[in-house]
Amino acid sequence: MGLIVSDVTVARSGAPLLAGLSFTVAEGTALVLRGPNGIGKTTLLRTLAGLQPPVAGTVTFPDDSAAYASHADGIKAQLTVVENLRFWAEVHGSTVPDTVYQAFELTDLKDRLAGTLSAGQKRRLGLARLGVIGRKVLFLDEPTVSLDAFSVKGFARWLREEHLARGGLAVIATHIDLGLEAPELELSPFRAAPDAAGGSDEAFL
Numbered sequence: 349m350g351l352i353v354s355d356v357t358v359a360r361s362g363a364p365l366l367a368g369l370s371f372t373v374a375e376g377t378a379l380v381l382r383g384p385n386g387i388g389k390t391t392l393l394r395t396l397a398g399l400q401p402p403v404a405g406t407v408t409f410p411d412d413s414a415a416y417a418s419h420a421d422g423i424k425a426q427l428t429v430v431e432n433l434r435f436w437a438e439v440h441g442s443t444v445p446d447t448v449y450q451a452f453e454l455t456d457l458k459d460r461l462a463g464t465l466s467a468g469q470k471r472r473l474g475l476a477r478l479g480v481i482g483r484k485v486l487f488l489d490e491p492t493v494s495l496d497a498f499s500v501k502g503f504a505r506w507l508r509e510e511h512l513a514r515g516g517l518a519v520i521a522t523h524i525d526l527g528l529e530a531p532e533l534e535l536s537p538f539r540a541a542p543d544a545a546g547g548s549d550e551a552f553l
């Protein structure tokens with residue numbers, strides 16, 4: 349079973365942003381969300397991941413299978429790269445696959461304190477978390493911010509060859525082309541009318 353989104357409306361601070369969204373993402377495939385700044389991509393991803401409730405509609409995917417990766421890397425500065433990955437693996441009852449270090453270009457950084465990594469290196473470590481937690485349904489918010497072109501390609505390769513090829517799925521908000529050959533959903537036509545959630549205008553106060 350993949351991800352099924354039925355007639356979903358999402359809101360931020362009481363203001364409906366996107367309405368009437370219905371789509372499915374099958375196992376082994378990705379969907380790329382497109383739309384201008386502020387349209388609600390982050391809000392939609394957070395809603396799909398269950399971090400906030402939809403105003404209307406339903407989101408279904410297999411229980412306990414999802415992970416949300418946001419702008420915040422969520423890494424522990426006082427731990428080394430290896431310790432960070434082991435920490436996440438332990439939390440999720442898994443182990444760190446050796447392949448993760450190579451896939452996210454962390455082999456030479458294993459013993460570095462995470463707090464001393466560059467922005468792009470931190471982002472690679474944050475993304476490597478996805479490689480250890482074993483979640484099938486990934487909601488990714490601008491995953492390649494701070495990454496150079498080489499690292500973007502590496503991440504896309506991991507997504508394609510390690511995640512999607514093993515039956516995972518992903519919904520990705522990104523402004524760049526990841527080269528995934530994934531279908532894209534332009535969100536602009538789904539911009540909510542101000543009264544889509546019953547006329548609330550508290551956001552404008």
Ligand SMILES: Nc1ncnc2c1ncn2[C@@H]1O[C@H](COP(=O)(O)OP(=O)(O)OP(=O)(O)O)[C@@H](O)[C@H]1O
Binds near residue numbers: 361383391
């Ligand atoms: N804490 C908040 N309180 C009120 N409004 C907010 C809050 N956070 C975000 N918003 C507003 O909600 C709207 C949707 O924000 P969201 O972050 O979901 O957009 P986005 O499409 O992900 O944008 P971007 O492409 O810039 O990342 C924006 O107009 C934003 O200003």
